[in-house]
Amino acid sequence: MNDKTTPPPQVWPTLRATDARALIRFLSDAFGFVATAVHGEGEFVAHAELRWPLGGGLMLGSTRDDPDNPWNLKPGTFGAYIVADDIEALHARAAAAGAEIIRAPFTTDYGSEDFTARDPEGNLWHFGTYRGEPH
Numbered sequence: 001m002n003d004k005t006t007p008p009p010q011v012w013p014t015l016r017a018t019d020a021r022a023l024i025r026f027l028s029d030a031f032g033f034v035a036t037a038v039h040g041e042g043e044f045v046a047h048a049e050l051r052w053p054l055g056g057g058l059m060l061g062s063t064r065d066d067p068d069n070p071w072n073l074k075p076g077t078f079g080a081y082i083v084a085d086d087i088e089a090l091h092a093r094a095a096a097a098g099a100e101i102i103r104a105p106f107t108t109d110y111g112s113e114d115f116t117a118r119d120p121e122g123n124l125w126h127f128g129t130y131r132g133e134p135h
Contacts, residue, residue: 010055010056010057011056012049012056012057012058012059013058013059013078013080014058014059014060014061014071014073015058015059015060015073015075015077015078015121015123016060016061016062016063016064016072016073016074016075017045017060017061017062017063017075017121018062018063018075018121019043019062019120019121020040020043020044020045020048020060020061020062021038021043021045022120023060023119023120023121024038024045024048024050024060026097026098026099026119026120027050027119028050029097030093030094030097030098030099030117030119031082031090031093031094031099031117031125031127032052032053032090032093033050033051033052033057033058034050034051034053035048035049035050036049036050036051036057037049040061040062043062044062045060045061045062046061046062047059047061048060048061052082054083054084054085058080063075075121075122075123076121076122076123077122077123078123078124079123079124079125079126080123080124080125080126081126081127081128082125082126082127082128083127083128083129083130083131084127084128084129085129087105087113087114087115087127087128087129088105088113090115090127091104091105091115091117091127094115094117098120099117099118099119099125100117100118100119101115101116101117102116102117102118102124103115103116108128108130110130111130112128112129112130113128113129114126114127114128114129114130115127115128
């Protein structure tokens with residue numbers, strides 16, 4: 001995995017969804033994630049990777065009826081902060097796609113332009129221009 005096309009190490013949050021295929025479509029349409037891998041049969045998604053255009057991404061899959069599974073995440077309990085460039089345009093896109101806007105665009109006291117939305121599964125997505133402190 002050391003070829004030039006393999007991305008560098010990153011953090012990839014994960015979540016489960018009641019209707020994973022619908023959530024993948026929503027995250028693509030509303031926020032601009034790009035589905036790069038979707039594995040599974042019919043409505044069941046065993047594993048999906050969605051890349052964020054500015055770097056990184058997330059992984060998701062369908063819920064499973066397996067109480068002994070150590071990765072038995074509950075749908076709708078996920079939350080993430082995602083760095084974005086054009087908050088106004090992303091907010092408009094999300095609202096047009098049916099995202100529940102929890103907090104309209106605003107400026108934080110440290111200068112980040114932000115907004116918060118909820119997806120149809122109940123997960124929270126907070127987008128902002130703040131990229132973190134320098135290393």
